[in-house]
Amino acid sequence: MKYTIVLYPAPSVSQLVSMVELGKLILHHYHHLFSITVLIPTTPLHNPSTTSYIHRISQTNPSIVFHHLPSLPPHKSNLNPVAAAFESIRRNIPNVHHALQTISTSSTIPAFITSTSFSDYSDLKIPTYYFFSSGASALAAILYLPTTHDLFTKSFKDIPATPLHIPGLPPILASHMPQPLLDRSNPAYNEFLQLATHLPKAQGIIVNTFESLEPRALKAIADRLPVYGVGPMTANAQDRTHASGNDLGNGAECLSWLDAQPKQSVVFLCFGSQGKFSTPQLKEIATGLERSGHRFLWVVRSGEDSEFGSLLPEGFLDRTREKGLVVKSWAPQAAVLSRESVAGFVTHCGWNSILEAVCAGVPMVAWPLYAEQHLNRVILVEEMKVAMAMEEGEDGLVSAVEIEKRLRALMDLEEGTILRERCMQTREAALATWAEGGSSVVALNQLAELWKGG
Missing domain, CATH: 3.40.50.2000 (Glycogen Phosphorylase B;)
Known part of the structure; x- marks a missing residue:
């Protein structure tokens, strides 16, 4: 029996490409067990380069199916791009829920993997994983955000030279934190704060890195919740940049x-x-x-x-x-x-x-x-x-x-x-990480065992 793993990227072309690379990786090792379905929100991902990319992937990887979510009604907003993306994700939750229900009628979904803000689909009894397409160090900084939020009352941009002591990282100046986190009044800051709070509810976090590249950051995360380094995954240059x-x-x-x-x-x-x-x-x-x-x-x-x-x-x-x-x-x-x-x-x-x-x-x-x-x-x-x-x-x-x-x-x-x-x-x-016994092979095998019920 084949299972369908459902992937749901955040609304950006780069996130879509990263998610597809994860799907290709899974199929490369476990095509006999799993098929892949990628959920595509109509906006703001919908543009000509995305369409051509999806067509190219569909032609070369027929085991990857793209499921387009219904269009969202127009929504007036003065939010910045990051916050607007989170708002789009939130408005799509009913559509994602319906898509998972529909896919479940004809296939077993052993894993729903998302790179969006974490949402609860527990009523569907589908294990949910979070995919982080950047490094474990950036992930560790985001996961530590609730702690720094309580430690400081000012925005990071207002205490730029203050060193932050985040587990698994060298000291990081407050001004060097990820850009959306620099200003507490930025709606995107609150979105990442909520994400950091909800991520421990995930069955696990999949990261595009490998153990020997970021050992301290991965260990710091693993001390709190299940994390799987399955990198390095890099897209074909033409796919990633949509070259003309x-x-x-x-x-x-x-x-x-x-x-x-x-x-x-x-x-x-x-x-x-x-x-x-x-x-x-x-x-x-x-x-x-x-x-x-x-x-x-x-x-x-x-x-x-x-x-x-x-x-x-x-x-x-x-x-x-x-x-x-x-x-x-x-x-x-x-x-x-x-x-x-x-x-x-x-x-x-x-x-x-x-x-x-x-x-x-x-x-x-x-x-x-x-x-x-x-x-x-x-x-x-x-x-x-x-x-x-x-x-x-x-x-x-x-x-x-x-x-x-x-x-x-x-x-x-x-x-x-x-x-x-x-x-x-x-x-x-x-x-070496993709050789027999390499850390990413081991991590992917652990996930596959979970997904096939082993």
Whole structure:
């Protein structure tokens, strides 16, 4: 008898992709036991790139079924995007409940896995698990939120230099907590506070990490509730970034250029789908790159439709033509990181990017921008020791001097050599986690035994 595992992602494309990767992982190991159904809210996930992604996955993974929830009626709200997403989740609870009832009439559901705010479906007698697509360290910080909420009366943004002592983590400055948690008056803060309060009701928490990468954070969570590290899971670059035809052409150019460069000679700079910089910051990056003297591949995202050459220092592209390649909007990040010519990665510290670098054994320069990325930087530098930190100035800009300094340290100095050796060890550990007896294999087997009633 086959069982249906139902996945319900939070309303964002990145969460959908992460959930599908979890579904593919389950099917890869247990296709003879389980099928996968993914619940899709019509809004705000519904857009052309989502539609094409779902079609592509349906064609290549027919055991993954997408179940579209009914449309929600229009809802006027002045909430910020994070709080609005939580509100959408709350309004969809009756639709999710009905979908689970419907699926249950023709199949047994041994697990309902959600990355949304935790809701109680106990009346359906379906075990509910929570999937956290970022790291265990960020999860530990969220789970500790009720404690910090009681310890302090001010918002984290108002006590920025106060160190927080969260179990399983090095000391974290209050200002480095995940962005939605910085302001108590932000409705999203209360949503995460409720999430942290309700997560202990879950049958378990599934995290996209592995034991040797975040041992202290995983142990701290495991001391309180069941947690399963089943990473590293990284999506295909095209799936994750929804590249267009033009983008794929740029991708081929990037890889050809990299293959023509000497081994361990190129610094790769890429800042995620939302990593856009002001013109002054772009010019500081360009100046720092040029002064470092090193080869580089730089992905530039700009809010303007003009040629990005006009946003950079005059003559920069011509002067660096022999040593650098600047591409607009997109590059096949996982493929780039796997190239022998790539020696370092300047990253915004998004979790998917971190895992891709870890799996490729590429050391990082950590330049966080939003979400939980400032916390990730602390973990990368102080806990995992696979990155060095890029430091902002008082005006919020990272100077050309700082950029040049970090690139030279990464590429020329002993500090970079030590970091590179550490990253290769971490890469081996990442590969070992999916070998027989590896920690992620063990964790997934434990879940499968629970789901099949073993």
